[in-house]
Amino acid sequence: MAREITYIAAIMEGIHQEMSRDEDVLLIGQSVGGSPEDPFVAAFGPDRVRVTPISETAEIGMAAGAALAGKRPVVDCTMAEFLLVAMDQVVNEANRFHYMSGGRVTAPLVLKAGYGFTAGWAGQHTGSIYGMFMGVPGLKVALPSTPADAKGLMATAIRDDNPVLFLHHYLLTLETGDVPEGEHLVPFGQAAIVRPGTDVTLVATGWTVHRALEAAEELAADGVSVEVIDPRTIAPLDVDTVLASVERTGRLVLVDQATRHASVSAIIAAEVAEAGFASLRAPIVQVTALDAPIAYSKPMEDFVLPDVAKIVAGVRRAVDVTLPHDAATAVR
Amino acid sequence: MSTNSQDRVEMFRTMVRIREFEERVKRTFAEHPGVIRGHTHLADGAEASIVGSIAAIRPGDQVMATYRCHGYPIALGTDTTAMLAEIYGRSNGLCGGYGGSMHLADPERGFLGTSGIVGQSIPQATGAAYAAQIRRAGDVVLCFFGDGASKQGAFHESLNIASLWKLPIVFVMENNSYSVSVRVEQEDANAAAGEPLATKAKAYSMPGVTIDGGDPDVVYETVAEAVSRARAGEGPTLVESLVYRLSAHGNSIAPPGVPLHYPEHEAVTVFGDVAEYEAAKRGDPVPRFRGALVTGGVLDAARADAIVAEAADEMQRAVDGALAGPEPEPADALRFVHA
Amino acid sequence: MTASVHRDVSTAAPTPDVLRDLLTTMWRIRAFEERVGALKRADEVHGLIHLSIGGEGVAAAVCRQLRDGDAVYSGHRAHGHAVAKGTPLDRTMAELMGREGGLCSGMGGSMHLVDVAHGFLGATGVVGGNIPLALGSALAAKQRGTDAVAVVFFGDGAVQAGLFTESVNLATLWRLPVLLVCENNGFAEFTPRSAHTTVERVSDVVAPYPLPRTTVDGNEVGEVWSAFSELLARARAGEGPALLECLTHRLRGHYEGDPDRYREAVSTEDWQRKDPILRLQRAGHDAGWLAADEPAALEAAARAEVDEAVAWARSSPFPAVARAAALVESGGAR
Structure with a gap:
């Protein structure tokens, strides 16, 4: 059954359903889990949902380390430009571990970030900067355009054994569309x-x-x-x-x-x-x-x-x- | 907490094995030119710190480290032939020749991996400690890094979170007084003021201690206490372990075709301070610990010699096994890009 | 700059003349910010807007002791610092309204104000990104052999970012003439400081480093003035960096439109007690340097000045669109 929900609600539903399905999925970031009433904290507890300081390198580096140790963290990085503060961790760490260990370890994590907020946010919060990530070996990049794809690509991203950059478009945040309830997966690499x-x-x-x-x-x-x-x-x-x-x-x-x-x-x-x-x-x-x-x-x-x-x-x-x-x- | 005689002899054996391993890496540049490519970084001088630290953890605990990473897996029980084959870029290497000297990983023994970038494994180890905390099996993570890394933002961000979340982690800073060719007082405001680097722990409401990293007993006792604190849910500790790296930062850096070698230590090549380096050699932790064990009646000289001979044999086998290892298939370069 | 200028550096308590000047500046900031909020709601100012209402005391007490040749850096909550440093209200308002006459010709907006002539080197939109920039200005001043300083304003949220400690270490090691002014409002964006660190006071975060650090009540303007003037004198004398922590309260949400559900609301009564403008006025009346009718006159003058600034900004055209692509690179070279 599909029903109409917003793009951002679809993303959060995708995360929520995957967290229900797999207890290794974690959610951390500067704007999640800040209060006990946060629906994710309420559903999954403070072990799995944690607010972080403004420490991008540590947030993303910790996600990589937790992934190496068997967890599947989702980091809410807020805005795509904030990834740049921690560029080494995004393009030079987690994405290389599987390869350089000859396949001995994996680093399944998702970096969720909004981009393209061309609504008067000026030069540091509006970029469509995926070009600097799409050619990085070992890193996957998803750019959903509809609520249904947003949910399905997020679920696929969380299940993927690789680091995935999930970039959602800020101008689509409140756009609505039909989104399937329950499990919904959109395969990567399929236009x-x-x-x-x-x-x-x-x-x-x-x-x-x-x-x-x-x-x-x-x-x-x-x-x-x-x-x-x-x-x-x-x-x-x-x-x-x-x-x-x-x-x-x-x-x-x-x-x-x-x-x-x-x-x-x-x-x-x-x-x-x-x-x-x-x-x-x-x-x-x-x-x-x-x-x-x-x-x-x-x-x-x-x-x-x-x-x-x-x-x-x-x-x-x-x-x-x-x-x-x-x-x-x-x-x- | 203390170690018994048998444990101390085993610590000595592991120190000797690490030293022999590193000596063979060094000798490879002269004996088998071209076999090692890129950059290697040796643990000679830090054996007591490595072995004393790892003696304080148990199976299930995990370790993350820097690109100077040969010592830890040896202490954790990784096969030395596989390690050397990795450094030689062979397909029988620990990581199939994909990683080389700076990127050893042996997850089955808790060695999750390294970063080749200064300071960047600190948040990763902190993340592994977060995973350990919520796994609730009482596991602890040891995070090794150098003094230079403490000037990286990653250090500050990670120690703050580790303290805030009371993560089961011990930060072991091996302070060897040099960031490549820069002396610590040239780049560190605490060192310049004559203070220990463990002072930095104050900013994170975390205990910070400075110890003689050349004495494995002291390292063991200190790290064991920090580990038990971490296991008990009381949070992280910063241990500044004073060591002296007995080789240069790494082998020479040169374009392909120019033979690589190990230059002299930067104390000599950059600062002309031969006396400092000679003093460090006299304080070499391996003969120092041997002396302590022999004098203390824990180990007789003949047995100590036998341990050294066994280590030499083991590393000869490692060299032979690594040299005999096949080169990887070129097209395998496209494997493992994604899991 | 219409207000009188008092730039004597003295570690003594500020004189009545200085305090009156600070009060004038604070009213200019308050009137400016309240108008920006209204213009944002009316969609004449767009994008993300962070107001500094409640923080006027720190901006005024710090910036009024500086010269045009001193560099000031701010972050995303920058309007008050810019105005206190002397940026003209009309061109500052025009920038927020995206007009050609704006400080940056409408290219930057609220989070990217720059006014080189008045030593306002700029706001940056990424938390903490301004701290190493200020070190660079301080290094340049030191190498030029002047006694100029650099001042950087940041919030307590920036202190958990790696570049904070990287910068503190280098500034201390190199004895740079940089003053780190932290406005600790207890919130990093939307979460309380206790969710970010176990260390309550920002000044304790720099405890490991050998540099002076002081924590003051940021709503007590005289206290900020005196503490800053002492640290400033040291920096000008070549004695290196310092950290001044000002405990403040953010009266508005993190940004304009923020539903602000994560904080305890401050009661009007409580705010009357804390408001740095009202406090200074009460102190002025008690000490006798402020006449009963002066505050109303200062407020009216500030609001009139802001009215003029808005009128001027409205009369400025929107920029020619082709400039959007024309300014990407500087045409200069050496």
Whole structure:
């Protein structure tokens, strides 16, 4: 049975259900378990739910150590930028233990953090900084765009034996959607085709998935059929689903809230250029944030971010060009 | 708390085995050039501290340490051939050649692993202690690190939480007076003021003690007391164990093709202080403990010699076994990226 | 800067003139912050806003003893420190309203105020991130051979972050002219200090390190002034860093809109007793340096000044959007 709940409630439900299922799952962080009335403390007790000081290195390092010792900690890191305070622990410790021990130990932990809060939080709390994590070996990265995926990806993240960075988009916090009750798992590395189409493939993540869908609706009125794909996890990244779609549509537009040169879109563009060149009937178009921090003042904030109009314009650029098939097939 | 004669002889044996192991690592650079790659860090000089500390724990307890990590697994019973094969990058190595000298792990014996980055294993050990606390089996974690790590934020954050949560952990700071080539008073406000580094424990409402890390009996007694305090749920202790590293920080650092070797200690190469180093050699904890045992009638010289000979034989077998070990399959580099 | 300036460094208790100046500054901060709260509710100020109502005494007593050449760093709760250090109200308000005329042309907002001319080197949005920055300013001042100092404001929550001890160790070791001013309001974001550490007093966290440390009642302005002036004189004389812990109370929640369910509410009566402005006024009346009608006049003047600042800010346009991408790198090089 599904019912409508918010994105953030879905995430917390995912954590709650996994904590009920497996007593090794812990929840720690600066904004959890601060009082006895906290629902997680009430349900699971202070052994498994603990508020921490503002000590990011210790929080994440302790999660790694507890994981090595058999626990499965979830660390609520609040905002993605706070991970940067503890960068060594995020990208150079837990993710390497399994490998460097030749498989003798595992470090199953989840780092939950919000990102992309482009609502006047200025340059240190608004970034879409997953680009600096997605290429780190041993670290998985999930970017849910819907409440159902948020719950399902969280549950999968907790059950995964590896460190997982679970990045939830702040602008989606109170968005609602149908979420299955009970156990709900969304596999990693499996993109979702959230709207089928035939003319253009549009790939987007997080909050931009919804902007891409709005753009697709607008373009449909003009007779352009857009297929919208959400990778859902960017490490592992499901390139195959994108390649298969491009094979059908011949056109690829990539939307990303990250700065252009640290984006998922740049990686997908490179993969498709290498493995899907013969399918392309137009140059790949990237609609990303500009390579700038996020300014405080709203007009400037809007200026650097992708929006529906920019996506529509990007799709039009892609459909306005048709390369001769001969050029592409020559390299097959 | 004290150790009986048999325990003290076993402590001596383990100290000798660690020393012999480290000597063979060092000799490998000359005898088998190219076999060891990258960087190694030796425990010679810290044997008494390592052995005295680990004698104070029991099966089920856990240990985390730094990249200077050869001594602890030996004291915990890890096979020395597997350890040396790991340092030689062989597939029969303890970690299959994936980790090398700085990343030994033997979880079955409680050695959860290390970090190659200064100070970063301190929060990890603290996390293992959190797991031990809520497992409620009375297990304790020993966390080893150097004096340099106490200037890392990770130290401050972890000791605060360990004290706040009364975690069953003992922080053993091996103060060897050098962070690579920087003397402790050049980088530590307490050392510069002539104070022991254990003073730092004051900030965490935690006992802090400074001991002679060259005497395994003293180390054992101190750590055993801290361990029993931790086991009883009374929280962590900071033990500053004064040691002197008898080798340089690590082997020379050079691009591929340039033979690697062990330079002289930084006291000599950086500070020209030959007298300091010679004094440290005279205080070498291995002959010192042997002397104490022989003088005290616990061990006769012939048996002590036999222990040294046995250790030498064991390490020769380790070298032979490690050299005979096969190189890993190249494509195995893609295994274990994910669990 | 409209208020008169008294910058004599004296370890004696502040004179009536100094106290009146501090009271003026405190009213300017109070009026400014109350207006920011109202503008936030009216959506003229957006984003995350942390107000310093209740903390005016510390900001005024510390910053009014500094010069433009001294560097001040603040954190996410920065408005009061900036105003006390002399940032103009109109441009400060314009920044919070995202306008072109703002201190940072609308690029930074509440958590990223910077005014180099007045020695307000800046606010940072990540807890504790400003502490090592202040050490850098102090190092530069020392190397230039001046007697300038750096002052960094932070909350008790920052003290559990690793960079706090890293900074205390280095500042002490290098005898840097840096003053660490901790506003201990008993809460790190949403949780009480007891959930963060066993050490109640921040000054005890630096107990292992050989530097002077003092804890004062942050709502008692004269006490803050005297304690800080003594530590400041030492730092200017090259005697190194110090920590001043000011026990304060955050009258508002952690941020504007915070439902604030994690704290015991302060009763109005209790707050009347603690409020640093009311306390100073009572002391002024008792000591005879403050006439009965002066507080109302000071408040009215401050509110009028804030009215003007808001009007000025409203008249400033929103920035040209292309600047968002144009300022990413400095064009300079050496």
